[in-house]
Amino acid sequence: MPRESFGIGNVRIRVGTSRSLELPITRLVTGADVSLPVRVFHGREDGPTVWLDAAIHGDEVVGVEVIRQVLAGLDPKELRGTLIAVPIVNVLGFMTGDRYLPDRRDLNRSFPGSARGSLASRIAHLFMQEVVAKCEVGIDLHTGSDRRSNLPQIRADLDDPRTRSLAEAFAAPVMLHARIRDGSLRHAARERGATVLLYEAGENLRFDGYAIDAGVAGVRRVLASLGMVDGPAEPDHEPSVECRSSGWVRARRTGILDLDARLGQRVTDGERLGALVDSFGRTLRLVHANRDGIVIGRTEAPLVNSGDAIVHIAT
Structure with a gap:
Protein backbone atom coordinates (compact mmCIF):
# COMPACT_ATOMS: atom_id res chain seq x y z
CA MET A 1 0.00 0.00 0.00
CA PRO A 2 1.54 3.37 -1.01
CA ARG A 3 2.35 5.97 1.65
CA GLU A 4 -0.08 8.77 2.28
CA SER A 5 0.79 12.41 1.77
CA PHE A 6 2.22 14.24 4.78
CA GLY A 7 0.23 17.04 6.40
CA ILE A 8 1.77 20.04 8.14
CA GLY A 9 0.15 23.44 8.63
CA ASN A 10 -2.51 23.79 5.95
CA VAL A 11 -0.62 21.90 3.23
CA ARG A 12 0.07 18.29 2.29
CA ILE A 13 3.27 17.00 0.73
CA ARG A 14 3.06 14.16 -1.79
CA VAL A 15 5.33 11.12 -1.45
CA GLY A 16 8.65 11.40 -3.20
CA THR A 17 8.65 15.20 -3.10
CA SER A 18 9.94 18.07 -0.99
CA ARG A 19 8.22 21.33 -0.25
CA SER A 20 9.00 24.59 1.51
CA LEU A 21 6.27 26.28 3.52
CA GLU A 22 5.73 28.89 6.21
CA LEU A 23 3.91 28.51 9.51
CA PRO A 24 2.47 31.87 10.67
CA ILE A 25 3.89 33.19 13.96
CA THR A 26 2.81 36.80 14.41
CA ARG A 27 2.44 40.18 12.70
CA LEU A 28 4.83 43.10 13.16
CA VAL A 29 3.63 46.60 13.99
CA THR A 30 4.31 47.45 10.34
CA GLY A 31 1.70 44.90 9.30
CA ALA A 32 4.25 42.45 7.90
CA ASP A 33 3.73 38.78 8.73
CA VAL A 34 6.41 36.72 10.52
CA SER A 35 6.47 33.00 9.76
CA LEU A 36 8.45 29.91 10.68
CA PRO A 37 10.29 28.60 7.58
CA VAL A 38 9.95 24.84 7.15
CA ARG A 39 11.01 22.38 4.47
CA VAL A 40 9.67 18.83 4.36
CA PHE A 41 11.15 15.85 2.51
CA HIS A 42 8.52 13.09 2.26
CA GLY A 43 10.08 9.86 1.01
CA ARG A 44 8.44 7.24 -1.13
CA GLU A 45 9.18 4.43 1.29
CA ASP A 46 8.19 4.00 4.92
CA GLY A 47 10.62 5.07 7.63
CA PRO A 48 10.88 7.27 10.70
CA THR A 49 9.83 10.93 10.87
CA VAL A 50 12.71 13.11 12.04
CA TRP A 51 13.17 16.83 12.55
CA LEU A 52 16.24 19.06 12.35
CA ASP A 53 16.20 22.52 13.90
CA ALA A 54 18.64 25.37 14.39
CA ALA A 55 18.76 28.98 15.62
CA ILE A 56 16.47 28.53 18.60
CA HIS A 57 18.90 31.16 19.84
CA GLY A 58 18.94 33.78 17.11
CA ASP A 59 22.70 34.33 17.14
CA GLU A 60 23.59 30.64 16.70
CA VAL A 61 24.06 30.37 12.95
CA VAL A 62 26.20 27.23 12.52
CA GLY A 63 23.17 24.94 12.53
CA VAL A 64 21.52 26.92 9.72
CA GLU A 65 24.42 26.04 7.42
CA VAL A 66 24.49 22.44 8.67
CA ILE A 67 20.85 22.00 7.69
CA ARG A 68 21.38 23.69 4.31
CA GLN A 69 24.19 21.30 3.42
CA VAL A 70 22.32 18.22 4.67
CA LEU A 71 19.25 19.09 2.61
CA ALA A 72 21.36 19.78 -0.47
CA GLY A 73 22.40 16.13 -0.45
CA LEU A 74 18.91 14.65 -0.05
CA ASP A 75 16.62 13.27 -2.75
CA PRO A 76 13.01 12.79 -1.60
CA LYS A 77 12.58 10.03 -4.20
CA GLU A 78 15.27 7.98 -2.46
CA LEU A 79 14.52 8.98 1.16
CA ARG A 80 12.90 6.42 3.45
CA GLY A 81 10.60 8.17 5.91
CA THR A 82 10.07 11.91 6.38
CA LEU A 83 12.40 14.74 7.34
CA ILE A 84 11.17 18.09 8.67
CA ALA A 85 13.79 20.85 8.63
CA VAL A 86 13.37 24.12 10.53
CA PRO A 87 16.66 26.00 10.01
CA ILE A 88 15.60 29.19 11.84
CA VAL A 89 13.28 28.77 14.83
CA ASN A 90 13.90 32.15 16.47
CA VAL A 91 13.18 34.16 13.33
CA LEU A 92 13.01 37.55 15.04
CA GLY A 93 16.25 37.05 16.96
CA PHE A 94 17.99 35.73 13.86
CA MET A 95 17.17 38.86 11.86
CA THR A 96 18.88 41.07 14.47
CA GLY A 97 21.68 38.68 15.50
CA ASP A 98 20.20 38.45 18.99
CA ARG A 99 20.16 35.33 21.15
CA TYR A 100 16.74 36.21 22.56
CA LEU A 101 13.35 37.31 21.30
CA PRO A 102 12.31 40.99 21.34
CA ASP A 103 10.67 40.46 24.74
CA ARG A 104 14.10 39.22 26.02
CA ARG A 105 12.78 35.74 26.66
CA ASP A 106 14.95 32.69 26.00
CA LEU A 107 12.99 30.53 23.56
CA ASN A 108 14.79 27.42 24.81
CA ARG A 109 13.32 27.96 28.26
CA SER A 110 9.76 28.43 26.95
CA PHE A 111 8.76 24.90 25.86
CA PRO A 112 6.22 23.35 25.54
CA GLY A 113 4.63 26.78 25.30
CA SER A 114 1.06 27.96 25.04
CA ALA A 115 -1.18 29.18 22.23
CA ARG A 116 -2.15 32.19 24.37
CA GLY A 117 1.12 32.93 26.15
CA SER A 118 4.05 35.24 25.42
CA LEU A 119 5.61 35.46 21.97
CA ALA A 120 8.24 32.91 22.99
CA SER A 121 5.56 30.63 24.40
CA ARG A 122 3.51 30.83 21.20
CA ILE A 123 6.48 29.99 18.99
CA ALA A 124 7.33 27.05 21.26
CA HIS A 125 3.72 25.84 21.12
CA LEU A 126 3.64 26.11 17.33
CA PHE A 127 6.87 24.14 17.04
CA MET A 128 5.63 21.43 19.40
CA GLN A 129 2.27 21.05 17.61
CA GLU A 130 3.44 21.18 14.00
CA VAL A 131 6.89 19.58 14.24
CA VAL A 132 7.65 17.63 17.42
CA ALA A 133 4.23 15.98 17.64
CA LYS A 134 4.78 14.41 14.21
CA CYS A 135 8.30 13.09 14.88
CA GLU A 136 10.03 10.34 16.81
CA VAL A 137 13.58 11.70 16.62
CA GLY A 138 14.96 15.25 16.63
CA ILE A 139 18.39 16.87 16.32
CA ASP A 140 18.63 20.31 17.93
CA LEU A 141 21.64 22.31 16.65
CA HIS A 142 23.39 24.92 18.82
CA THR A 143 26.68 26.82 19.23
CA GLY A 144 28.48 28.40 22.14
CA SER A 145 26.85 31.48 23.64
CA ASP A 146 28.28 35.01 23.54
CA ARG A 147 32.02 34.89 22.72
CA ARG A 148 32.41 31.21 23.61
CA SER A 149 33.38 28.44 21.22
CA ASN A 150 32.51 24.77 21.67
CA LEU A 151 34.17 21.59 20.51
CA PRO A 152 31.69 19.59 18.38
CA GLN A 153 29.78 17.52 20.92
CA ILE A 154 26.49 15.75 21.50
CA ARG A 155 24.71 16.43 24.77
CA ALA A 156 22.09 13.81 25.60
CA ASP A 157 20.77 11.32 28.11
CA LEU A 158 23.38 8.61 27.58
CA ASP A 159 21.63 6.31 30.06
CA ASP A 160 18.72 5.92 27.61
CA PRO A 161 19.67 3.10 25.20
CA ARG A 162 18.02 4.56 22.08
CA THR A 163 19.43 8.03 22.71
CA ARG A 164 22.87 6.59 23.34
CA SER A 165 22.73 4.58 20.12
CA LEU A 166 21.95 7.71 18.08
CA ALA A 167 24.64 9.72 19.91
CA GLU A 168 27.18 7.02 19.04
CA ALA A 169 25.99 7.09 15.41
CA PHE A 170 26.47 10.89 15.25
CA ALA A 171 30.09 10.33 16.33
CA ALA A 172 30.98 13.86 17.41
CA PRO A 173 34.40 14.09 19.10
CA VAL A 174 32.64 14.09 22.50
CA MET A 175 29.27 12.86 23.77
CA LEU A 176 28.38 14.35 27.14
CA HIS A 177 25.78 12.96 29.50
CA ALA A 178 23.80 16.14 30.21
CA ARG A 179 20.89 16.80 32.51
CA ILE A 180 17.70 18.07 30.93
CA ARG A 181 16.73 21.66 31.66
CA ASP A 182 13.10 22.50 32.38
CA GLY A 183 11.56 24.55 29.59
CA SER A 184 14.02 23.36 26.95
CA LEU A 185 13.00 21.81 23.66
CA ARG A 186 14.83 18.62 24.64
CA HIS A 187 12.81 18.33 27.85
CA ALA A 188 9.44 19.04 26.23
CA ALA A 189 10.10 16.72 23.29
CA ARG A 190 11.18 13.91 25.56
CA GLU A 191 7.95 14.30 27.52
CA ARG A 192 6.15 13.74 24.19
CA GLY A 193 8.11 10.54 23.60
CA ALA A 194 10.70 11.81 21.13
CA THR A 195 14.41 10.97 21.23
CA VAL A 196 16.48 14.16 21.02
CA LEU A 197 20.16 14.85 20.40
CA LEU A 198 21.52 18.32 21.16
CA TYR A 199 24.54 19.27 19.04
CA GLU A 200 26.89 21.99 20.30
CA ALA A 201 29.74 23.30 18.14
CA GLY A 202 31.48 26.53 17.22
CA GLU A 203 30.88 30.13 18.20
CA ASN A 204 27.83 32.35 17.84
CA LEU A 205 27.53 34.65 14.80
CA ARG A 206 30.23 32.67 12.94
CA PHE A 207 30.28 29.95 10.29
CA ASP A 208 33.06 27.89 11.89
CA GLY A 209 34.07 25.30 9.30
CA TYR A 210 35.07 22.62 11.81
CA ALA A 211 31.67 22.91 13.52
CA ILE A 212 29.73 22.81 10.24
CA ASP A 213 31.65 19.85 8.82
CA ALA A 214 31.26 17.75 11.97
CA GLY A 215 27.56 18.64 12.17
CA VAL A 216 26.80 17.72 8.55
CA ALA A 217 28.67 14.43 8.81
CA GLY A 218 27.00 13.59 12.13
CA VAL A 219 23.46 14.31 10.93
CA ARG A 220 24.03 12.20 7.83
CA ARG A 221 25.31 9.32 9.96
CA VAL A 222 22.23 9.49 12.20
CA LEU A 223 19.90 9.46 9.18
CA ALA A 224 21.82 6.45 7.85
CA SER A 225 21.60 4.65 11.20
CA LEU A 226 17.82 5.16 11.12
CA GLY A 227 17.66 3.62 7.65
CA MET A 228 16.47 6.84 6.01
CA VAL A 229 19.46 7.17 3.67
CA ASP A 230 22.25 4.89 2.55
CA GLY A 231 25.43 5.21 4.60
CA PRO A 232 29.01 4.05 4.14
CA ALA A 233 29.58 0.30 4.45
CA GLU A 234 32.43 0.85 6.91
CA PRO A 235 32.74 3.49 9.66
CA ASP A 236 34.79 6.49 8.53
CA HIS A 237 35.11 8.10 11.94
CA GLU A 238 36.55 7.73 15.40
CA PRO A 239 34.07 6.84 18.17
CA SER A 240 33.03 9.63 20.49
CA VAL A 241 34.78 10.16 23.81
CA GLU A 242 32.12 9.63 26.48
CA CYS A 243 32.07 12.19 29.30
CA ARG A 244 29.80 12.06 32.33
Missing part, protein backbone atom coordinates in the same frame (compact mmCIF):
# COMPACT_ATOMS: atom_id res chain seq x y z
CA SER A 245 30.37 15.50 33.87
CA SER A 246 31.93 18.87 33.12
CA GLY A 247 32.82 22.16 34.74
CA TRP A 248 34.28 25.58 33.99
CA VAL A 249 37.61 27.00 35.05
CA ARG A 250 36.88 30.57 36.15
CA ALA A 251 39.06 33.66 36.22
CA ARG A 252 40.63 34.37 39.62
CA ARG A 253 41.55 37.93 38.63
CA THR A 254 40.36 40.61 36.21
CA GLY A 255 42.69 41.07 33.27
CA ILE A 256 43.63 40.37 29.65
CA LEU A 257 43.43 36.67 28.87
CA ASP A 258 46.35 34.91 27.20
CA LEU A 259 44.81 31.46 26.71
CA ASP A 260 46.77 28.46 25.45
CA ALA A 261 44.08 25.77 25.90
CA ARG A 262 42.73 24.42 22.61
CA LEU A 263 39.38 22.79 21.88
CA GLY A 264 39.79 19.03 22.11
CA GLN A 265 43.00 19.25 24.18
CA ARG A 266 43.47 16.60 26.88
CA VAL A 267 44.44 18.24 30.17
CA THR A 268 45.33 17.12 33.68
CA ASP A 269 44.35 18.65 37.00
CA GLY A 270 46.66 21.56 37.74
CA GLU A 271 48.00 21.89 34.19
CA ARG A 272 48.69 25.45 33.04
CA LEU A 273 46.12 26.63 30.49
CA GLY A 274 47.14 30.28 30.14
CA ALA A 275 47.53 33.48 32.12
CA LEU A 276 45.81 36.74 32.99
CA VAL A 277 48.02 39.76 32.28
CA ASP A 278 47.74 43.53 32.50
CA SER A 279 48.06 45.94 29.57
CA PHE A 280 51.86 45.98 29.93
CA GLY A 281 52.13 42.19 29.84
CA ARG A 282 52.77 41.70 33.55
CA THR A 283 51.34 38.36 34.72
CA LEU A 284 48.54 38.83 37.25
CA ARG A 285 47.46 35.20 37.66
CA LEU A 286 48.08 31.87 35.96
CA VAL A 287 45.12 29.81 34.76
CA HIS A 288 45.19 26.10 35.67
CA ALA A 289 42.92 23.14 34.92
CA ASN A 290 40.71 22.16 37.84
CA ARG A 291 40.25 18.51 36.78
CA ASP A 292 41.47 15.86 34.37
CA GLY A 293 39.58 15.82 31.09
CA ILE A 294 39.12 17.24 27.62
CA VAL A 295 38.55 20.89 26.68
CA ILE A 296 35.05 21.13 25.18
CA GLY A 297 34.60 24.91 25.37
CA ARG A 298 36.56 28.12 25.83
CA THR A 299 35.96 31.83 25.95
CA GLU A 300 37.06 33.88 22.95
CA ALA A 301 36.84 37.15 24.89
CA PRO A 302 40.24 38.83 25.40
CA LEU A 303 39.08 40.78 28.48
CA VAL A 304 37.71 38.90 31.48
CA ASN A 305 36.47 39.82 34.91
CA SER A 306 37.08 37.87 38.08
CA GLY A 307 34.63 34.96 38.12
CA ASP A 308 34.14 34.77 34.34
CA ALA A 309 34.07 31.30 32.78
CA ILE A 310 37.26 30.66 30.80
CA VAL A 311 37.70 26.98 29.93
CA HIS A 312 35.06 24.20 29.93
CA ILE A 313 36.52 20.78 30.79
CA ALA A 314 34.58 17.50 30.50
CA THR A 315 35.59 14.44 32.49
